Amino acid sequence: MVDLDDIYSEVILEHNKHPRNRGRxxxxxxxxxxxxPVCGDKIDLSLRVRNGRIExxxxxxxxxxxxxxxxxxxxxxxxxxxxxxAEALGEEFRQMLLEGDYEPNAAKLGDLIALQGVKKLHARVxxxxxxxxxxxxxxxxxxxxxxxxx
Amino acid sequence: MNAEKNRHAIERDFRLVADxxxxxxxxxxxKRLVYLDNAAMTQMPRPVMEAMQAFYTxxxxxxxxxxHYLSEKATDAYExxxxxVARFLGxxxxxxIVFTRNATESLNLxxxxxxxxxxxxxxEVLLSVMEHHSNLVPxxxxxxxxxxxxxxxxxxxxxxLDMEELxxxxxxxxxxxxxxxxxxxxxTIVPVAGIIRLAHEVGAIAVIxxxxxxxxxxxxxxxxxxxxxxxxxxKMLGPTGIGALYGRMExxxxxxxxxxxxxMIGHVELARTTWAEVPQKFEGGTPNIxxxxxxxxxxxxxxxxxxxxxxxxxxxxxxxxxxRLREVPGLTSYGPPPERRGGIIAFTLAGVHPHDxxxxxxxxxxxxxxxxxxxxxxxxxLGISASVRASFYIYNREEDVDQxxxxxxxxxxxxxx
Numbered sequence: 001m002v003d004l005d006d007i008y009s010e011v012i013l014e015h016n017k018h019p020r021n022r023g024r025x026x027x028x029x030x031x032x033x034x035x036x037p038v039c040g041d042k043i044d045l046s047l048r049v050r051n052g053r054i055e056x057x058x059x060x061x062x063x064x065x066x067x068x069x070x071x072x073x074x075x076x077x078x079x080x081x082x083x084x085x086a087e088a089l090g091e092e093f094r095q096m097l098l099e100g101d102y103e104p105n106a107a108k109l110g111d112l113i114a115l116q117g118v119k120k121l122h123a124r125v126x127x128x129x130x131x132x133x134x135x136x137x138x139x140x141x142x143x144x145x146x147x148x149x150x
Numbered sequence: 151m152n153a154e155k156n157r158h159a160i161e162r163d164f165r166l167v168a169d170x171x172x173x174x175x176x177x178x179x180x181k182r183l184v185y186l187d188n189a190a191m192t193q194m195p196r197p198v199m200e201a202m203q204a205f206y207t208x209x210x211x212x213x214x215x216x217x218h219y220l221s222e223k224a225t226d227a228y229e230x231x232x233x234x235v236a237r238f239l240g241x242x243x244x245x246x247i248v249f250t251r252n253a254t255e256s257l258n259l260x261x262x263x264x265x266x267x268x269x270x271x272x273x274e275v276l277l278s279v280m281e282h283h284s285n286l287v288p289x290x291x292x293x294x295x296x297x298x299x300x301x302x303x304x305x306x307x308x309x310x311l312d313m314e315e316l317x318x319x320x321x322x323x324x325x326x327x328x329x330x331x332x333x334x335x336x337x338t339i340v341p342v343a344g345i346i347r348l349a350h351e352v353g354a355i356a357v358i359x360x361x362x363x364x365x366x367x368x369x370x371x372x373x374x375x376x377x378x379x380x381x382x383x384x385k386m387l388g389p390t391g392i393g394a395l396y397g398r399m400e401x402x403x404x405x406x407x408x409x410x411x412x413x414m415i416g417h418v419e420l421a422r423t424t425w426a427e428v429p430q431k432f433e434g435g436t437p438n439i440x441x442x443x444x445x446x447x448x449x450x451x452x453x454x455x456x457x458x459x460x461x462x463x464x465x466x467x468x469x470x471x472x473x474r475l476r477e478v479p480g481l482t483s484y485g486p487p488p489e490r491r492g493g494i495i496a497f498t499l500a501g502v503h504p505h506d507x508x509x510x511x512x513x514x515x516x517x518x519x520x521x522x523x524x525x526x527x528x529x530x531x532l533g534i535s536a537s538v539r540a541s542f543y544i545y546n547r548e549e550d551v552d553q554x555x556x557x558x559x560x561x562x563x564x565x566x567x
Contacts, residue, residue: 004510004513004564007509008506008510008564008565013564013565013566017566038521039503039505039520039521039536040521040522040535040536062535063503063505064503064504064505064506065502065503065506065565066505066506121509124505124509127505
């Protein structure tokens with residue numbers, strides 16, 4: 001049984017209330033939009049990448065606490081990081097939520113570990129990965145993506 | 151004294167319905183299950199399950215062809231089911247009922263077999279902004295195909311269908327009116343009898359989406375004078391995979407079949423085929439016999455109960471729920487006042503997304519639906535992206551509303567409101 005506190009932890013509620021990096025990046029080099037039609041979550045992501053490093057990243061969007069806090073934590077963690085590192089973090093995050101008995105690397109995931117409880121709410125996993133879909137889409141030059149495409 | 155006695159008898163009957171439904175006895179996340187997702191699916195009482203089990207246990211066989219004992223028994227039961235559903239819907243004859251998979255398939259049948267042939271470029275199709283996608287997307291597709299135009303009627307500030315706008319826009323260009331009798335989001339009851347009359351005055355046919363109303367209101371398609379009426383078994387205590395379409399006989403007779411194959415043919419030659427009579431013409435392939443028997447048992451169950459009492463029970467719960475929900479700070483409910491709706495309440499809570507609300511309610515044992523409830527255009531119309539929907543049925547009681555309200559306070563607590 002999942003406890004409510006495992007899902008709506010302090011970290012998630014705090015990011016939901018005060019999302020970081022909201023807005024649109026000036027002179028963005030990469031942009032994308034992700035829809036989660038199941039919940040109606042929307043994430044608009046914009047990034048400025050120079051020399052393989054994410055100089056700036058911001059998001060706009062609306063949706064549930066899980067989708068919005070996931071986006072907020074993501075932007076906080078990948079800002080200033082090399083693209084390859086952000087991609088590896090996304091992979092670790094996906095594995096944490098999608099692979100049955102995966103032991104997540106807590107040190108690597110930082111605040112993202114707060115979203116681990118979502119794993120047990122099958123219907124809500126898509127909310128948590130929406131921002132990460134947007135990131136992958138932006139970095140691979142896809143403008144629009146949906147959580148239904150995986 | 152008699153009225154008092156009567157009230158107690160009714161109370162007892164409602165309690166018995168809850169006892170009849172095994173699913174409702176469950177405990178979820180350590181809490182008593184409060185099932186308030188009835189607009190999506192109702193729970194099945196034992197007599198419905200037993201009717202289906204009797205078919206599978208005693209006379210499981212194909213219908214309309216086997217010259218053997220079991221097949222004849224199955225055919226009789228299947229046709230008896232059609233007769234029961236016809237009576238439940240107030241249809242003039244059993245043959246005017248076509249068994250389908252659900253209301254969606256019923257509406258698609260009308261779209262493909264009637265609209266595709268009878269709508270032409272420049273014709274208009276009149277709908278409301280509160281239609282479920284299943285009474286919207288098929289008409290959108292047909293309109294695209296033939297070059298017809300869709301006209302959407304809005305709502306009054308109170309959440310009722312804007313009859314003034316409907317009268318203005320219902321011109322002789324309109325060939326088809328497709329409208330719900332009860333909104334699956336707002337619960338709004340639509341005065342379809344009057345709309346059907348207005349439609350007929352301009353020479354249009356009227357298709358009624360009865361997915362909700364068949365379960366919540368006394369319905370007589372004859373009294374309504376409807377041309378088509380669609381409903382689903384699983385929203386009225388029956389099983390999934392079975393629904394019905396009522397059609398006016400002279401229309402059904404002129405229409406093309408929907409599914410081609412076995413069971414729906416008269417004679418097949420290598421180059422051409424003639425069709426079976428209505429309704430078999432529309433029931434290609436082996437039908438859902440067990441499902442039809444289940445749906446008929448559900449119709450019987452509701453008839454024994456009385457649809458007037460179902461309606462009265464909705465009213466009682468709504469009258470109790472409205473003031474209780476108003477106790478929750480930041481709650482906004484949508485749609486008309488309780489007396490103008492069936493047992494559905496859609497709402498939002500300031501600062502908390504409907505999906506987060508539903509997750510927390512679930513942890514408190516309360517099952518609701520969150521999202522756009524297959525009515526995305528209505529949510530855009532209301533200016534919201536999603537809502538939470540609590541929908542009642544005959545086994546729900548005031549204490550279920552209490553548990554819902556208590557759970558909503560828990561949501562406020564978690565989100566610090």
